[in-house]
Amino acid sequence: MLYKFDVMLLNVNHLWKKYKNFVANEDVTLHVDEGEIVALLGPNGAGKTTLVKQVYGELYPTKGEIEVLGGKPWEGKIKRKMGVIPQECVPYGDLTVEDNLYYIARIKGLDRNTAQRNVQDIMEKLDLSKRKKVMTRDLSGGLKRRLLIGMALVNSPSLIILDEPTTGLDPEARRDVWNLLLSLKEQGKGMLLTTHYLDEAERLADRIYFLNRKVISEGTPSQIKEKFSAYYEVIDYSTGKTYYVKEDEIKDFVAKLNGRFEVRLPSLEEIYLKVINNDS
Ligand SMILES: Nc1ncnc2c1ncn2[C@@H]1O[C@H](COP(=O)(O)OP(=O)(O)OP(=O)(O)O)[C@@H](O)[C@H]1O
Ligand SMILES: [Mg+2]
Known part of the structure; x- marks a missing residue:
């Protein structure tokens, strides 16, 4: 489907999510295009994780539509084209760095050769090659986070969903992650990321959605600034x-x-x- 600017990777249309009677997402409409980084900004409990979980097929919407990569989030073939870093997720401690990447690649349906090739490639890109035989439990918090990013990217996804990708990272590691995400954007990947960090949204995002249960405002960082x-x-x-x-x-x-x-x-x-x- 061709849209005004680019190819739309994700289209969320009038989405509602309720936990019993509690409304966590109220009538949310948003989209992510190819080569675009979109940030969801909002305070604790704003419904950011709830929203992205529906996008990567972990929760079902109460009402509304999600179209992602031309299909529905819960379809296996669609999930395999997405890369996800859930909030508070850690890699498996009893596996080496390399094996964590390899097994996730296999789970995502890559054949052995492609999996091996992609694993080597991603370790190079993320500067993890020299640690490939290290048991993951022995990595620092920042390196675990970097490995998680690798795990999200190993299947060469078209859409990457990152729930607070830089929480807990030191400033240098944070900048490394930013540079990595910007280089992925240049390759045409689309990204939906949640963050509490305004400087992160400002640095990375083409567009920002302010979320507080519902979308309060949307625009480029400079549009948001001008508006408010x-x-x-x-x-x-x-x-x-x-x-x-x-x-x-x-x-x-x-x-x-x-x-x-x-x-x-x-x-x-x-x-x-x-x-x-x-x-x-
Ligand atoms: N499984 C659940 N059952 C009931 N309520 C839930 C559940 N998961 C989340 N909530 C509630 O929904 C609201 C939104 O939570 P959510 O985790 O989506 O927020 P968030 O924006 O990701 O917050 P944070 O910035 O702290 O990660 C919160 O009030 C939370 O307590
Ligand atoms: Mg969250």
Whole structure:
């Protein structure tokens, strides 16, 4: 199916998920296109994991439609084309790094040769080759996370679903993961990731959905910023002072400044708080 911009990999349409009488997802509509990273941003309990679990076929929707890679999430052939990192998932400790990757590749239906080839390839890419014989239980938390990413990618998926991919990683490992995800995007992979980190969403995402049970807002990081920021931040370098100035007053304001200055939009952090507070 061809859409306005790209090929749509995931289409979630008016999705509802209830746990008994509790509504965790309310009428959620979203999509992910080829070569696009989409971030789901929201506080604890916002329904992010609930939503992605339905996308990778672990939970059934109460109401609404999910179309993924031209099929339904619970179909075996569709699951095999997805790569998933669930929240709070760890690789199997009693297997080596290499074996964790190999067995997951086999489970995803790859034949032996392809599995072996892909395992070597992914270990290279993720800089895990020199640790391939290490028992997974002996890896650090960050390396376990990196291995999990490898396990999600070993079947060369078209759509990758990452539930808080960088939680618990140190800043350097986090940046490594970011670079890896950006290089996958360049290969045309689509990604749906959940995160609490605004800087992560800002750095990685083409589009952001603010979720708090329902979608509160959607757009590119800069659209979100524009939509929710009545004020710009003006930094006057000659005095080191920061001012918050309304958009229509910016011109007059900076005309009065003498030295170097910078005008920028507020951070997503501030916007996030504003959006969530307005909703509750
Ligand atoms: N199996 C379940 N039974 C009943 N309620 C559940 C179940 N799973 C999740 N919930 C509730 O649904 C809501 C959404 O949970 P969910 O895990 O989807 O949130 P989240 O956005 O992923 O949060 P976090 O950022 O903490 O991971 C929460 O209030 C949670 O307690
Ligand atoms: Mg979650």
